[in-house]
Amino acid sequence: MDLGLAGKTALVTAASKGIGYAVAERFVAEGSRVAISSRPGPTLKAAAERLRAQAPDRVHELPADLTEDGAGTALVAEAIETLGSLDILVSNTPGPRISPVLDLSDEDWETGYRTLLRPAVQLSRAAARHMAERGDGSIVFLTSTWVRQPSAGGGLSAAFRSAISSLSKQCAVELAADGVRVNQVLPGATATDRMRDIATAKAARNGTTVEQEIAEVVSAIPIGRWAEPEEIADAVAFLASPRSAFTTGHALSLDGGAVRATL
Numbered sequence: 001m002d003l004g005l006a007g008k009t010a011l012v013t014a015a016s017k018g019i020g021y022a023v024a025e026r027f028v029a030e031g032s033r034v035a036i037s038s039r040p041g042p043t044l045k046a047a048a049e050r051l052r053a054q055a056p057d058r059v060h061e062l063p064a065d066l067t068e069d070g071a072g073t074a075l076v077a078e079a080i081e082t083l084g085s086l087d088i089l090v091s092n093t094p095g096p097r098i099s100p101v102l103d104l105s106d107e108d109w110e111t112g113y114r115t116l117l118r119p120a121v122q123l124s125r126a127a128a129r130h131m132a133e134r135g136d137g138s139i140v141f142l143t144s145t146w147v148r149q150p151s152a153g154g155g156l157s158a159a160f161r162s163a164i165s166s167l168s169k170q171c172a173v174e175l176a177a178d179g180v181r182v183n184q185v186l187p188g189a190t191a192t193d194r195m196r197d198i199a200t201a202k203a204a205r206n207g208t209t210v211e212q213e214i215a216e217v218v219s220a221i222p223i224g225r226w227a228e229p230e231e232i233a234d235a236v237a238f239l240a241s242p243r244s245a246f247t248t249g250h251a252l253s254l255d256g257g258a259v260r261a262t263l
């Protein structure tokens with residue numbers, strides 16, 4: 001299926017590795033012009049170089065620490081200047097601290113807000129204003145299945161990503177008449193550095209092995225494995241593309257059957 005993404009311009013945040021990188025790579029493969037962002041440093045540079053090896057003239061890197069004041073707003077402005085316009089925003093954020101809720105301080109909650117919700121608000125507001133003026137655009141928020149099914153230690157993720165879910169639906173309703181679609185992809189356990197780091201920390205805490213911790217997560221997934229980042233990217237690309245022109249306000253879980261809710 002031709003997704004109709006050739007020539008489209010896309011900004012993907014938190015994209016130097018993991019899910020964000022896989023999304024950017026998918027857009028590059030589809031012929032889009034892509035701006036990727038993460039904190040300044042060698043990881044972002046290396047990611048941009050890998051993508052440029054596939055499409056020398058269609059990849060830009062825009063360093064930004066999304067937790068800094070105004071970073072999301074400034075990043076969208078830079079992306080529009082660099083790409084000439086913005087057809088697609090994929091709002092991905094760094095992961096928050098994993099911790100039982102009773103161990104989270106006020107400061108942890110402030111940090112969670114600055115890490116997850118504030119960048120999503122700033123990125124989507126700036127992108128949507130630009131898209132609404134042009135009468136066309138697509139925004140995809142990346143959140144987590146923890147919005148639908150809490151997991152021990154995932155309090156910050158569930159709380160702030162639930163707010164992003166509501167924001168996604170709200171924007172979909174308010175912006176449809178302006179030609180802007182807004183959807184959400186909720187990844188379940190996905191094979192990235194973050195998941196491996198979480199399993200390693202759990203193993204150290206529980207006196208188990210990383211393999212045992214991974215096996216425990218997988219045992220709750222009917223399909224019996226983690227997702228590959230590329231599988232998440234496929235769903236994001238479809239929802240961002242004109243092939244999903246009648247879909248807005250949707251929240252798509254990719255979880256191998258792990259979420260038990262019926263809706």
Ligand SMILES: NC(=O)c1ccc[n+]([C@@H]2O[C@H](COP(=O)([O-])OP(=O)(O)OC[C@H]3O[C@@H](n4cnc5c(N)ncnc54)[C@H](OP(=O)(O)O)[C@@H]3O)[C@@H](O)[C@H]2O)c1
Pocket residue numbers: 013014015016017018019020037038039040041043044064065066067092093094095096142143144145186187188189190191192193194195
């Ligand atoms: N993997 C999963 O199973 C899973 C499931 C559901 C949801 N998620 C969520 O999806 C998101 C991506 O996860 P992932 O697994 O792909 O993680 P990952 O492989 O660790 O990638 C995280 C990305 O965030 C960037 N980043 C970190 N701090 C940043 C900052 N302050 N400003 C801007 N960018 C920053 C990193 O780049 P630099 O280090 O170069 O800045 C990197 O590109 C996270 O929010 C995670 O919680 C993951």
